[in-house]
Amino acid sequence: MQTVRTIADLRAQASAWRQGGGRVGLVPTMGGLHEGHLSLVRLAREHADHVIATLFVNPAQFAPNEDFDAYPRDEAADGDAFSNAGAELLFAPDIAEVYPPGHVTQVSVPGLSEVLDGAFRPHFFGGVATIAAKLLIQAMADVAVFGEKDYQQLQVIKRMARDLDIPTEILGAPTIREADGLAMSSRNRYLTEDERAAAPTIFAVLQEITDGVRGGVGANDLCAIGRARLLDVGFRDVDYVSVVDAETLQPATDASRPARALAAAWLGKARLIDNLPV
Amino acid sequence: MQTVRTIADLRAQASAWRQGGGRVGLVPTMGGLHEGHLSLVRLAREHADHVIATLFVNPAQFAPNEDFDAYPRDEAADGDAFSNAGAELLFAPDIAEVYPPGHVTQVSVPGLSEVLDGAFRPHFFGGVATIAAKLLIQAMADVAVFGEKDYQQLQVIKRMARDLDIPTEILGAPTIREADGLAMSSRNRYLTEDERAAAPTIFAVLQEITDGVRGGVGANDLCAIGRARLLDVGFRDVDYVSVVDAETLQPATDASRPARALAAAWLGKARLIDNLPV
Numbered sequence: 404m405q406t407v408r409t410i411a412d413l414r415a416q417a418s419a420w421r422q423g424g425g426r427v428g429l430v431p432t433m434g435g436l437h438e439g440h441l442s443l444v445r446l447a448r449e450h451a452d453h454v455i456a457t458l459f460v461n462p463a464q465f466a467p468n469e470d471f472d473a474y475p476r477d478e479a480a481d482g483d484a485f486s487n488a489g490a491e492l493l494f495a496p497d498i499a500e501v502y503p504p505g506h507v508t509q510v511s512v513p514g515l516s517e518v519l520d521g522a523f524r525p526h527f528f529g530g531v532a533t534i535a536a537k538l539l540i541q542a543m544a545d546v547a548v549f550g551e552k553d554y555q556q557l558q559v560i561k562r563m564a565r566d567l568d569i570p571t572e573i574l575g576a577p578t579i580r581e582a583d584g585l586a587m588s589s590r591n592r593y594l595t596e597d598e599r600a601a602a603p604t605i606f607a608v609l610q611e612i613t614d615g616v617r618g619g620v621g622a623n624d625l626c627a628i629g630r631a632r633l634l635d636v637g638f639r640d641v642d643y644v645s646v647v648d649a650e651t652l653q654p655a656t657d658a659s660r661p662a663r664a665l666a667a668a669w670l671g672k673a674r675l676i677d678n679l680p681v
Numbered sequence: 682m683q684t685v686r687t688i689a690d691l692r693a694q695a696s697a698w699r700q701g702g703g704r705v706g707l708v709p710t711m712g713g714l715h716e717g718h719l720s721l722v723r724l725a726r727e728h729a730d731h732v733i734a735t736l737f738v739n740p741a742q743f744a745p746n747e748d749f750d751a752y753p754r755d756e757a758a759d760g761d762a763f764s765n766a767g768a769e770l771l772f773a774p775d776i777a778e779v780y781p782p783g784h785v786t787q788v789s790v791p792g793l794s795e796v797l798d799g800a801f802r803p804h805f806f807g808g809v810a811t812i813a814a815k816l817l818i819q820a821m822a823d824v825a826v827f828g829e830k831d832y833q834q835l836q837v838i839k840r841m842a843r844d845l846d847i848p849t850e851i852l853g854a855p856t857i858r859e860a861d862g863l864a865m866s867s868r869n870r871y872l873t874e875d876e877r878a879a880a881p882t883i884f885a886v887l888q889e890i891t892d893g894v895r896g897g898v899g900a901n902d903l904c905a906i907g908r909a910r911l912l913d914v915g916f917r918d919v920d921y922v923s924v925v926d927a928e929t930l931q932p933a934t935d936a937s938r939p940a941r942a943l944a945a946a947w948l949g950k951a952r953l954i955d956n957l958p959v
Contacts, residue, residue, distance in 0.1 A: 410846055508810070508844030509789050532786070540818065541846045566786030568688055568819045 404486035406478075406493040410541050413494045417455065417542050425452035429544035429571070431535065434458045435475035435589030436484045439579040443548040444488035446576045450546045456490040457538055458482075459501060464530030470672075475589055494542070501537065510536045510567070512559045518652050519555050519665055520676065523642045528559050535560045539569045547571050552578040552586050554665060554678040558652060578677070580606065586677045593673040601637045602675060605666055608632055609679045612646065612664045616681050622646035622655065622664075633668050642667040642674070646681060655681075682764035684756075684771040688819050691772045695733065695820050703730035707822035707849070709813065711738045713753035713867030714762045717857040721826045722766035724854045728824045734768040735816055736760075740776060742808030748950075753867055772820070779815065788814045788845070790837045796930050797833050797943055798954065801920045806837050813838045817847045825849050830856040830864050832943060832956040836930060856955070858884065864955045871951040879915045880953060883944055886910055887957045890924065890942045894959050900924035900933065900942075911946050920945040920952070924959060933959075 407413050420427050428451030430443045447454045458481055465471035482493050509529055515521075516528035539547060547564075549557045554575075561573045579587045584606035585599075594602060608629035615625040626644040633641050647653060649661040662681040667674060685691050698705050706729030708721045725732045736759055743749035760771050787807055793799075794806035817825060825842075827835045832853075839851045857865045862884035863877075872880060886907035893903040904922040911919050925932060927939035940959040945952060 414848065505840070506844050507790055507792050508841045509791065510845075511787050511789065512785055513787065514785050537844075537846050540848075543821075562783075563786050566784050566815075567788075568815050570692065570818075 404482060404491060404493055406482060406495055408494075408496050409500055410496070413455070413492075413541055414543075416492055417544065420453045421543075426546070427451055427542065427544040428454040429457070429538065429542045429547040430454060430485075430490065431457045431459075431538045431547065431549070432481075433460045433474065433589070434477065434481045435592075436481045437579075437587040437589065437591075439550055439552060439576075439587040441484060441488040442579050443550060443576045444485060444490050446574065447546060447548045448489040450548075450572075450574065451544070453492070454490045455492045455494055455542055455544065456485040457542075458493060458495040459534070459538075461501075461530060461534045462498060463502070463533060464527050466524060466526055469524075470590075470593075473593075475592065501534070509533055510563060512563050512566075515555070515559050515562055515652050519643055519645060519647070520667060521555070523667065528556070531556050532559055532563045536563060536567060536569070539564060539571050542571075544571050546574055548574045548576050550578065551575045552588065552677070554663060555652060558650065584610075586675075588673075588675065590673045590675065593671065595671060598637065598671045598673070602670055604633060604636045604638070605668060605675055605677045606679075608644065609664050609666055609677055612644070613679045613681045616646060616662070616664070622662075626664075629666065633666070638668040638670050640669040642669070644668075649680065682760060682769060682771055684760060684773055686772075686774050687778055688774070691733070691770075691819055692821075694770055695822065698731045699821075704824070705729055705820065705822040706732040707735070707816065707820045707825040708732060708763075708768065709735045709737075709816050709825065709827070710759075711752065711867070712736045712755065712759045713870075714759045715857075715865040715867065715869075717828055717830060717854075717865040719762060719766040720857050721828060721854045722763060722768050724852065725824060725826045726767040728826075728850075728852065729822070731770070732768045733770045733772055733820055733822065734763040735820075736771060736773040737779060737812070737816075739779075739808060739812045741780070741811060742805050744802065744804055747802075748868075748871075751871075753870065779812070787811050788841060790841050790844075793833070793837050793840055793930055797921055797923060797925070798945060799833070801945065806834070809834050810837055810841045814841055814845060814847070817842060817849050820849075822849050824852055826852045826854050828856065829853045830866065830955070832941060833930060836928065862888075864953075866951075866953065868951045868953065871949065873949055876915065876949045876951070880948055880951075882911060882914045882916070883946060883953055883955045884957075886922065887942050887944055887955055890922070891957045891959045894924060894940070894942070900940075904942075907944065911944070916946040916948050918947040920947070922946075927958065
């Protein structure tokens, strides 16, 4: 697989494929690959003739106290995994290529960005929307794939791409889970053995909530019970356990619209997030 | 000249031209055409094989107390003028095509947007950066032309396009002036006869400042004198008379870098702006 480090080289290859009549797929990642990422590549491959994977740990979406430095980086291993999954081009720019001196422009998606994760990571979705806009404009792919595991991020990126008229279809890919239900995440590797054993409770809690809501139990009560259960099994802090409108991410008040249950909680050094459709 | 009202139709024509090997130029305007706008079309024509002119009075860059409703609108006359100047396609969307229900995404250019006009029109450059990003992404032209008359706007758009990696060259076109030096502007038609007679003083003041700075006189003194002179001849309010760094728009402290003199002042119902290189 070819690796390019400049936007110009990325564009040259993407344009050549498009001019040859091929559909181009894009899979933006921060590396630390697991099966979840590879499923994105495979889904992109189903919708495109050529798949570009990107590898860029985006400093703009980490706060100073977060794990930017600790975030796993292994370009050689990630490149092999991308290639085996069907990607043909790896775009792995350095920070100065993405944010050259003087870069100040921000893309924001008000409304979707202040709730849930945005309430706990105030700069996160600004950083996400800006890097996603840049990568989409750089590649001008026909389709780009993001994981439903980061559900709020997926909604922010869908809204941003639609609002800025970026002619790339944004696809969400289903969350890939370990055998015990834990959503795959680059941050799972921060867990100790004991924490790893407790981690699937976040999935179990979301299942109980979605089952309960479907059975007519009030979402607020179910979320309160879920929060307590996470603390019981050793989560040290629960940022949120919520049921919201699946598109607007605002409180789910209209039972006729799709809803989504989401949770974020800290287990040792790892902040785990997960979500399920109601 | 063909007129299109949807982004899809705009894209179809622009893509067809590009696929035919032609370079595409874009001239975004709010209408109210005068010679200044037509010079943008002619400059675009020099750099492109096909020129798209756009006509859209962008509500997002007007505050509630500003002249959105009064802004001149005459699509038939503007279309003829564009066509005579060399444009081949007019993109004249309605508001719902540009900002459909649910549109929330904002593009901002911090640093360039809070100073000068931004200090007096706090929402202006957010509205400008967002619509410019959208139009550039919609058309994906090879080159887009904006007037130097709106100098701060030009710098904001240049920075935004560079930061978001939009592959369109942004060109500034020199200000076109009436015989007495008044910069052409759609808002000049708000002036009474007496006001029109006083209006060129804003250009005269900027000439005195740039001549004075080149002659070694302090910019602050020259700007204070210029402000007083504008008030003397009947301007009712002076928002700013400033000399700033031509790229960063911050106070010009480094004499080795290009500087720009800019002024904004109210004459009757019209807020006039103008600028000159030092």
